[in-house]
Amino acid sequence: MSESLSAPVAPTAAGALVGTTASAATYDFVQIAPEQDLIVARMHVKASEVNKLLRERDPRGLARDSFLYVCADTFVLDDQFFDAPMITIVARVVEAGSFPFVMPEDNALHMAGLQILTQEIRGGLTVAASSNREWTVPTTFNAAQVPQVIVCAADATLFKHEVSAAAAQVAEVARNPHVWNILKAEFAAASEWLDVPAQRAAGLAALHWVALCTRALAAEPGPLAAEASQLNYQAAALLLLASGAGTARYVPVWSEEYLKTRINQLLAVLQGYENKIQGLEIRTDVQQAVESVAQALRDVAGADERALATSAQLNEQETAATWKQYHELLWTYETQTHAVRLAFLVFKGGLDHAATLKTLGAVLQIVNLAGQMAGAYFGAGVPDPKAAQAAAGAAKSEAAQVVITAQSLEKMVLDAIKKELLERVMKLKASLEKMAKIAAAAAEAGKKAVQIANAQKMEARSTVALPDLADMATLDPELDWNLFITQAELALRESINGNGETNPPVSGAKEYYLSLYALAEYGKALSRKTVALARLQARALEIEAQRAASRFALERWERLRAEAKTAEEQLSLGKSLLQEAALNTKRSLLVMAEGYRAAYAYNNLTDPPMRLRLSMDYNALNQEFTSIKQDIAQFFAAPRLAQEVDTGYFELPVVRASSAQPAPAGHAVLTLPAAAGAKPLLSWSMPLDQPPFRAWLSPGQYSAYFIEEAWFYLDGALPNADGLIGLRVATTGNYQNGYGGQPSAQFSAQGLGLNFGYAPAQGRDAAPFTHWRPAGRSKDNYMRPSPFATWLATIEQAGDLSGLHTLRIKLKLLRQDLA
Numbered sequence: 001m002s003e004s005l006s007a008p009v010a011p012t013a014a015g016a017l018v019g020t021t022a023s024a025a026t027y028d029f030v031q032i033a034p035e036q037d038l039i040v041a042r043m044h045v046k047a048s049e050v051n052k053l054l055r056e057r058d059p060r061g062l063a064r065d066s067f068l069y070v071c072a073d074t075f076v077l078d079d080q081f082f083d084a085p086m087i088t089i090v091a092r093v094v095e096a097g098s099f100p101f102v103m104p105e106d107n108a109l110h111m112a113g114l115q116i117l118t119q120e121i122r123g124g125l126t127v128a129a130s131s132n133r134e135w136t137v138p139t140t141f142n143a144a145q146v147p148q149v150i151v152c153a154a155d156a157t158l159f160k161h162e163v164s165a166a167a168a169q170v171a172e173v174a175r176n177p178h179v180w181n182i183l184k185a186e187f188a189a190a191s192e193w194l195d196v197p198a199q200r201a202a203g204l205a206a207l208h209w210v211a212l213c214t215r216a217l218a219a220e221p222g223p224l225a226a227e228a229s230q231l232n233y234q235a236a237a238l239l240l241l242a243s244g245a246g247t248a249r250y251v252p253v254w255s256e257e258y259l260k261t262r263i264n265q266l267l268a269v270l271q272g273y274e275n276k277i278q279g280l281e282i283r284t285d286v287q288q289a290v291e292s293v294a295q296a297l298r299d300v301a302g303a304d305e306r307a308l309a310t311s312a313q314l315n316e317q318e319t320a321a322t323w324k325q326y327h328e329l330l331w332t333y334e335t336q337t338h339a340v341r342l343a344f345l346v347f348k349g350g351l352d353h354a355a356t357l358k359t360l361g362a363v364l365q366i367v368n369l370a371g372q373m374a375g376a377y378f379g380a381g382v383p384d385p386k387a388a389q390a391a392a393g394a395a396k397s398e399a400a401q402v403v404i405t406a407q408s409l410e411k412m413v414l415d416a417i418k419k420e421l422l423e424r425v426m427k428l429k430a431s432l433e434k435m436a437k438i439a440a441a442a443a444e445a446g447k448k449a450v451q452i453a454n455a456q457k458m459e460a461r462s463t464v465a466l467p468d469l470a471d472m473a474t475l476d477p478e479l480d481w482n483l484f485i486t487q488a489e490l491a492l493r494e495s496i497n498g499n500g501e502t503n504p505p506v507s508g509a510k511e512y513y514l515s516l517y518a519l520a521e522y523g524k525a526l527s528r529k530t531v532a533l534a535r536l537q538a539r540a541l542e543i544e545a546q547r548a549a550s551r552f553a554l555e556r557w558e559r560l561r562a563e564a565k566t567a568e569e570q571l572s573l574g575k576s577l578l579q580e581a582a583l584n585t586k587r588s589l590l591v592m593a594e595g596y597r598a599a600y601a602y603n604n605l606t607d608p609p610m611r612l613r614l615s616m617d618y619n620a621l622n623q624e625f626t627s628i629k630q631d632i633a634q635f636f637a638a639p640r641l642a643q644e645v646d647t648g649y650f651e652l653p654v655v656r657a658s659s660a661q662p663a664p665a666g667h668a669v670l671t672l673p674a675a676a677g678a679k680p681l682l683s684w685s686m687p688l689d690q691p692p693f694r695a696w697l698s699p700g701q702y703s704a705y706f707i708e709e710a711w712f713y714l715d716g717a718l719p720n721a722d723g724l725i726g727l728r729v730a731t732t733g734n735y736q737n738g739y740g741g742q743p744s745a746q747f748s749a750q751g752l753g754l755n756f757g758y759a760p761a762q763g764r765d766a767a768p769f770t771h772w773r774p775a776g777r778s779k780d781n782y783m784r785p786s787p788f789a790t791w792l793a794t795i796e797q798a799g800d801l802s803g804l805h806t807l808r809i810k811l812k813l814l815r816q817d818l819a
Helices: 047-057 167-174 177-193 197-219 225-242 256-282 286-350 354-379 384-410 417-456 460-464 470-474 479-497 509-551 552-564 567-604 618-635
Strands: 028-033 038-041 044-046 068-077 085-096 101-103 112-118 120-122 126-129 134-135 148-154 159-164 643-656 667-673 681-685 701-715 723-738 747-748 753-758 788-795 806-815
Touching: 038 047, 038 177, 044 047, 047 068, 068 148, 068 177, 085 167, 085 177, 085 197, 085 723, 101 112, 112 167, 112 509, 126 148, 126 552, 134 159, 134 460, 159 753, 167 177, 177 197, 177 225, 177 567, 197 225, 225 567, 256 286, 256 567, 256 667, 286 509, 286 567, 286 723, 384 753, 417 806, 509 723, 509 747, 552 567, 567 618, 567 747, 701 753
Parallel strands: 038 068, 044 068, 068 085, 085 112, 085 120, 101 126, 643 667
Antiparallel strands: 028 038, 112 148, 126 134, 148 159, 643 806, 667 681, 681 788, 701 806, 723 747, 723 753, 723 788
8 A cells, every 4th residue: 555645746757746836745755565665755754653654554564575765854763663674764864762773684585784875863873783783873974964875784694884975875875756855845844944043054954965965966867867956056056045154144236126027037937837737737638738748848948048047147247246356355365475474484583492482483384384275275266277276286285284294293282272273273274175175166166057058958968067065055164264363362372462571572473463363364254255156156057057957848858758658647747847847946936035035134134024935836926025026125225214323533553464563453454565566455354343433333222334435544645646545445245234232143245346535635634536435225236335344455546655554434324223
């Protein structure tokens, strides 16, 4: 007997589901019958529930020697499990209890097998053969954070076990239609969990699992490759937009017209698919219905292509702008590494010959090496293949030198603080290696999107290798940089402050720390830009995959039709193909909505009131998006309750990047060009917790602040021959907001660069001839920059800068009270 839970769904030859909704429960499936595989597919499965089902559905034990498949998001081993000769468990999470998996090798086959595809095991998991042989899965299993296959086999004399993360082995298990369906169920569930703060982490984890599993599936030839590619891109795009735990939330750049047009186009495509499906269902002549499938696909594919072309163009423009900012930051970072080396030489000259300071100098050599290595790693991610290859080679060489130097110091360094700094450098190294992998994947993703767009045949599209972007969402590079610089400060504290009359401060120690601190700030900014690029490139892949799916829909239909044996089967496959296309369109709407959610949060520090589900049909989604579109009109309008705040002038003392002079807190760093043709740079930070203009902010009031206009004056700098000083002042696109309360928030978006120029002869507060005035909220823009950001200013026009001592700033802000 077989039982289908919830909706009557079953996998088809196309790997899709015949059904009209796409909630997680839609994919539930149970099959218990003699001489057939036993299958239990649900989002949450307990061993005790499976045992109960088997007792109820097979009281005579006729299916005892059948193979058992359990497909779930979470599997709980809360009971001694049914002892089938071959058990396959596929679950993102396996919760192990006090019961082991028992492999009954004394069955009719005289052997037993167990395979588990999972990413996380909670509790100790033990596998036992019935003849008192046991093996416990290593506790290091979860450290990989990727899907892994556990394979165990036993007979009367043999007991084998192995763990593999090989993509081919993951795909071998995941290509089962029931596994494929549970992956789609997890995407549907994750899209709902993202709406619930307490479940958001689980939603991100589920999306990460889906992205990694579908990546393995898409890389292997087979009937699921095309659909797996599509789901992989959509899961990665939603994951990277939604990820925000410990990292800055990515905010896309949209206009009101684009946002509304994209929503309307996707809804129209979805309506087209649903109308075609309904038209097929009411036809009484099966053969005529089959003949109409091709026309249905052709009609909707044209509308889909038009809807996607605009998205692709906007995404390409935003990506180009972000790459430009990445290159500017990279140049600044590399310049700062030179400043760090110079500061270290000054500091090293001041070190005493005491043994402890000798080891400190040796440990700091590794710190310097790590800084240079980071620059090479960041360089390995640029789109230029030759430059990237050269940087990757340098990074590999410098990483090897870091390891060799660290190994030689491990026994020599006995001081706990210095030992911790050594360990922190090695952890930063590991994080940088991952970031380099993500940067390279982002660059590769851009190429893959072009390859997909140029593919002429469905087979060619399926051979395009997928870059691994999903891992990016699990990284928190800013945390690694913060821990690194904190530990560096601890190691240098005695050298900076001294320790009594016998141990005065070491000359150059404070300057070295400040140059190292600036390097870490640039490193964090570059890491965040890498993350932003990965998000944009994931979006490019998702768009191009959807366009390719539309182009190849007819080709795929003809193949499926030829494989079907009857007109009824052809019709069923045609419906499945249209339903899968409709579902893909819904997923794209969810990705779009997540971008809107982030944009709304940027202005309001809270998520918008919306509730979207894959189980909704066109009518329900259209009603929900009608409400969203009404909110969008207000979203792009000037805020009604905002108040203007003029800060007055505040000052940031300017220090040279290689200065031997003590640097005051809250300073701006001047980096003079190291090469001909380069221009001087000023960099500074205005953090949310201690902004230099806090005297003008409202104490105790939780508010978001945005810049209407800003003024920047270089006190002590001389003008150029024309009597002018001109700056190109830019934010790096990494913003904080939410002053005076909780929760504060971090965002990553395109940076904003504008010119500011004045003539010093007209007075100390000379009216600017070029205003730094961001575009306000309008139909083309919803983003004003937050003042709580990292800033870079290129000095485009000026004379002698040797007297530059202060950066003087004034801000006109909009304050939006939040609570």
